[in-house]
Amino acid sequence: MGQRSYQEMVEEQKKGMPPVTTGDLTGKTVMITGANSGIGFEAAKHFATMNPTRLIVVCRSVEKAQDSIAKIEADTGYKGAEPMALELSSFRSVSEFVTQVNKTLDRLDIIVENAAISTNYEYIATDDGWESMLQVNSLGPALHTILLLPIISNTAKQHSVVPRIVVVSSETIFMANIGSDAIAAANTLQTLSSKDYCTPEIMRARYVHSKILNIMLVNKLAALLPQNIVPVALNPGFCVSGLRRKSRGEDAERFKKMEDEFAYTSEEGSRQIIYAAIGGKDEELRGKFTSYSQVLEVSDWMLSEEGKKAEDKTWNEMLEIFGKLDERVPQIVAEYLKV
Numbered sequence: 001m002g003q004r005s006y007q008e009m010v011e012e013q014k015k016g017m018p019p020v021t022t023g024d025l026t027g028k029t030v031m032i033t034g035a036n037s038g039i040g041f042e043a044a045k046h047f048a049t050m051n052p053t054r055l056i057v058v059c060r061s062v063e064k065a066q067d068s069i070a071k072i073e074a075d076t077g078y079k080g081a082e083p084m085a086l087e088l089s090s091f092r093s094v095s096e097f098v099t100q101v102n103k104t105l106d107r108l109d110i111i112v113e114n115a116a117i118s119t120n121y122e123y124i125a126t127d128d129g130w131e132s133m134l135q136v137n138s139l140g141p142a143l144h145t146i147l148l149l150p151i152i153s154n155t156a157k158q159h160s161v162v163p164r165i166v167v168v169s170s171e172t173i174f175m176a177n178i179g180s181d182a183i184a185a186a187n188t189l190q191t192l193s194s195k196d197y198c199t200p201e202i203m204r205a206r207y208v209h210s211k212i213l214n215i216m217l218v219n220k221l222a223a224l225l226p227q228n229i230v231p232v233a234l235n236p237g238f239c240v241s242g243l244r245r246k247s248r249g250e251d252a253e254r255f256k257k258m259e260d261e262f263a264y265t266s267e268e269g270s271r272q273i274i275y276a277a278i279g280g281k282d283e284e285l286r287g288k289f290t291s292y293s294q295v296l297e298v299s300d301w302m303l304s305e306e307g308k309k310a311e312d313k314t315w316n317e318m319l320e321i322f323g324k325l326d327e328r329v330p331q332i333v334a335e336y337l338k339v
């Protein structure tokens with residue numbers, strides 16, 4: 001299954017990361033989540049060097065965002081960064097965040113959905129009752145993006161620009177797929193989230209599920225949004241960052257060995273965010289998965305009938321769930337997400 005073996009990934013890593021794409025973001029507003037650590041922090045610094053009119057540094061608290069901004073300013077001299085707080089394990093936080101955005105931002109040219117967690121295969125339920133990697137990595141960013149569609153769409157129309165919706169996925173999408181039993185279940189997302197379903201074996205693949213759902217989100221947005229908005233998913237490569245901080249024992253040792261052998265720095269990985277955000281051609285990147293500054297075909301399973309079914313089903317279920325959580329969602333779907 002999938003077109004990329006582990007060995008192919010290692011060989012690609014060892015080739016070295018392409019240089020960072022550069023550009024001029026004057027007049028533009030850029031937003032990035034998870035901007036205090038790892039790949040997101042480094043991407044925020046790259047954006048800062050391109051002089052956006054506003055750079056919205058999104059972290060789990062305003063204090064973390066302020067700390068990150070102080071470092072961005074010290075390293076780049078850029079003064080246009082603004083802090084915002086977003087807790088992706090809470091749907092309410094996502095909704096409140098967008099209410100705040102609608103009061104304070106007048107445009108949004110680039111949104112980078114970067115924040116994510118890995119729980120070291122542990123089942124942890126959020127306060128909203130969802131398995132945490134599913135909510136933080138997939139459902140939270142999907143709701144966030146959908147609620148931001150009006151401002152993104154208005155930016156495209158009013159300024160005749162092509163905003164990008166950039167979703168950070170992963171090379172791991174080639175390593176597993178979403179189980180047939182969950183896809184066949186009456187409610188796939190609730191099945192995936194349920195404690196009974198989440199055996200240790202399922203939890204070992206859960207991070208992968210969450211990153212597959214990121215690409216499925218991009219596919220759906222590309223199918224339903226007008227051409228003047230470009231959703232794109234990306235693989236930053238295997239990087240040293242805070243992501244695997246919960247790894248223990250044999251897993252920690254294996255990751256350490258991989259890091260020593262071929263990992264990128266977070267700065268190198270962040271170049272792939274910048275490529276997806278400002279590089280390439282809009283028409284070539286729209287709805288695609290990029291890796292090493294080029295389009296990479298997703299896994300055979302994602303392209304299969306079952307993969308497509310999973311994509312349709314999880315999308316419809318998400319819209320139903322989100323519609324009950326935030327009354328803006330059905331309006332947005334009707335107005336902005338047309339076939």
Ligand SMILES: NC(=O)c1ccc[n+]([C@@H]2O[C@H](COP(=O)([O-])OP(=O)(O)OC[C@H]3O[C@@H](n4cnc5c(N)ncnc54)[C@H](OP(=O)(O)O)[C@@H]3O)[C@@H](O)[C@H]2O)c1
Nearest residue numbers: 034037038039087088089114115116170238239241242243
């Ligand atoms: N590192 C890799 O090898 C690799 C490979 C492929 C893909 N990726 C992807 O790259 C992206 C960035 O990860 P990273 O490697 O840079 O890891 P990281 O250093 O752990 O950064 C993750 C960021 O997400 C934030 N975050 C975590 N939980 C959150 C929540 N509930 N609400 C809001 N923000 C939350 C973190 O905030 P706190 O600091 O407050 O926890 C942090 O800013 C992720 O999407 C990851 O899946 C990484």
